[in-house]
Amino acid sequence: MSRKKPSIKEVAALAGVSIATVSNVFSGRKPVNDELKESVHKAARELGYQLDRAASQLRSGRTRIIAVLVPDLTDTFFATIVSRLETAASAEGYDVIVASSHNDRAIEASRLKALLSWRPEGLIAVPCSSTIPAELKEARKTLPMVLVDRVATKNAIADTVTIDNFEAGEIAARHLLERGHRNIAIGVSSLDHPPIAERTEGAASVIEARTGQRPTILKLGSDIAAGTRTLLDWMERNPLPEAIIALTNVTTLSVLSALAEHRIDIPGRASVVAFDDYAWMSARNTGLTAIRQPVDQIAETAWKRLRDRIEGGGKIPVSPTVLNASLIVRASVRDLTGSAEADEDLPPPAKVTVDGSETNKKIH
Incomplete structure (x- = not known):
């Protein structure tokens, strides 16, 4: 019995x-x-x-369920956001169901239908492309939602949480220019994603204004191995630049893998500025200078915005939240100036972190 x-x-x-x-x-x-x-x-x-x-x-009449959709759960940035959202939601009595679109729009549509079948009380989504899925457009009429990261803030269909991507690109480029670099390449995943396009334009505009030339844009995709092969093929046909800015954590790994394949010393033969900041970046023999996204703040803001919308219904106007990235200075950028002084032409100071300690320093 x-x-x-x-x-x-x-x-x-x-x-x-x-x-x-x-x-x-x-x-x-x-x-x-x-x-x-x-x-x-x-x-x-x-x-x-x-x-x-x-x-x-x-x-x-309530499910106490929050749905979360991200492009790739193997990407540390998205996995960290999911983990932070789970913690915040659980603390307030919500369960979280998560799905990955695998950076594929057809899979994204299928995953959204599956998530919505649970009748969640709210949805936090990172679209896999610049095109907002029809399922999201339809769902937003009745479902509280927040869109994160890969979204344009102008005319958004729902609340958005992003970083100032144009500024993030500028910060990376100014740091290299301050250290005397002029021949700079930019490694991107896909320019179809608004944040990547904005980071690229931010960096490229500063470099062009200072050198008179547009930097080389290397389209490496969202797969580490494929991006490595693409960069290796390009390096066979082109001279090595003085520095490479990698605009995502995945392109950072592709750049490092390609340079390692040719035993190119960092920063002796090429300087590197990475994107995102994880423990392994400082655990290397040569720590990586990186643009740090405020991932904890992104997740916290997205959750608070969604919770307020769940509790406040349709009374809250749709609005964007734009956060700021910061520069973490380590050893992967060589100083080519021969002088400790910064160029006088370059713009004003910003907050940076040097080996974990915040200081005021010129970021150009």
Whole structure:
């Protein structure tokens, strides 16, 4: 004979709290202090109690589910955002379901349909291209949503959370120009993505204004191995630039792999500015100077914006949130100036980090 499933009443009795407190712990409808939360979860574990989501949804009319769609879960940037969103949502009684579009628009449409079938209370999405999927356009009429990263902020269909990508590109280029570099190449994934196009134009415009020439744009794609092959083929036919700016974490790995294949010393023969900032970048023999996106702040802002929209309904106007990237200075950029002084023509100071310590320094 199968054992009768434990009830919420039994959990409350074992934890020494009211049924309402148990309900609030699992639903997140009202705040419960950490001590009582732990008592309830401990009692639930001992009894083998599991919340009946279907029954709860029928009673409350709410799923307490948030859907998250990203282009690629193997990309550290997107995986970190998902992890931060899960933590924030869980703290407020929401479960998170996640899907990846694998950077494919057909798969993206299929994944969106699957996510929406769960009837989530909100959606956070990173589109895989500059084209907003029809499923999102339709869903936004009734579903609170926030779009992150690969979106244009102008005329957006929903709240957006992005960084100032044009400025991020400028910062990378100015740092290289300040160190005396003039022959600079830019490694991009796809110019079809608004953020990448903006980063590219930010860097290219500063370089062209200073040198009189547009920099070489290397289209490396979103696959590390394919990007490495593309760059190796290009290097066979072209002289090595003084420096390469890699505008995503994936293109950074493609650039490093190609340079390693030819045993090209960084920064002795080529300087590199990476994008995003992860532990492995400082753990190398030569730490990578990098443009750091505020990934924690991106996830936190996206969650708060979605939560406010869920609670506030359609009363909140659609608005963009634009955050700022920062420069982390390490050892991958060679100083070609022969002088510690910065060029007088180049624009004003900005905040940077040198080996983990923030300082005021000219970023040009």
